[in-house]
Amino acid sequence: MKFLLLVCGDQQAHEAMLADPDFLPDCKAWAEAQGGRLVQTGGLEAPAQATTVRARDGEVLLTDGPFVEAKEVVAGFSLIECATREQALEAATTHPVARHGTIEVRALLP
Numbered sequence: 642m643k644f645l646l647l648v649c650g651d652q653q654a655h656e657a658m659l660a661d662p663d664f665l666p667d668c669k670a671w672a673e674a675q676g677g678r679l680v681q682t683g684g685l686e687a688p689a690q691a692t693t694v695r696a697r698d699g700e701v702l703l704t705d706g707p708f709v710e711a712k713e714v715v716a717g718f719s720l721i722e723c724a725t726r727e728q729a730l731e732a733a734t735t736h737p738v739a740r741h742g743t744i745e746v747r748a749l750l751p
Contacts, residue, residue, distance in 0.1 A: 643680065643749040644729035648717035650742025655716070657741040667737040675721060675732060684717035713743065720749075 650658070658664050672679055688707040695702045707714070719736070723729045726748065733744040 642724070642726075642729075643720060643722050644726070644732075645747050645749060646719040646721065646729070646733050646736060647715050647745040647747065648684075648719070648736075648738045648742065649713050649715055649745055650738070651713045654713075654742035658738070661741065664737055664741075671735060671737055672719075674735070678721045678723055678728075678732070680720040680722055682717070682719040685715060688714050716742070 691707050693704040693708045721732055729746050733746050736744050
């Protein structure tokens with residue numbers, strides 16, 4: 642089963658990650674430790690660069706920026722394949738982002 646680990650945080654968490662000299666090496670080590678379970682991982686551009694798309698009654702509305710104002714934003718993701726939710730949760734608890742921000746674990750629907 643595939644699980645999406647949504648990497649979330651606020652500005653304080655972002656600054657803490659940047660200030661942590663072990664953060665990037667630990668992210669690389671975490672990815673390597675996942676072995677064949679890690680399908681893909683990546684970061685996202687800032688919400689200010691987002692475009693929100695809505696299609697209603699044949700009309701398309703494009704809006705610059707995020708859909709909602711929020712202190713905490715989705716900053717990246719890791720897609721992993723695990724036999725159980727418990728394995729996915731274990732992977733999330735050892736993810737370096739969990740030290741400063743939040744990891745939301747969600748199963749992909751079949």
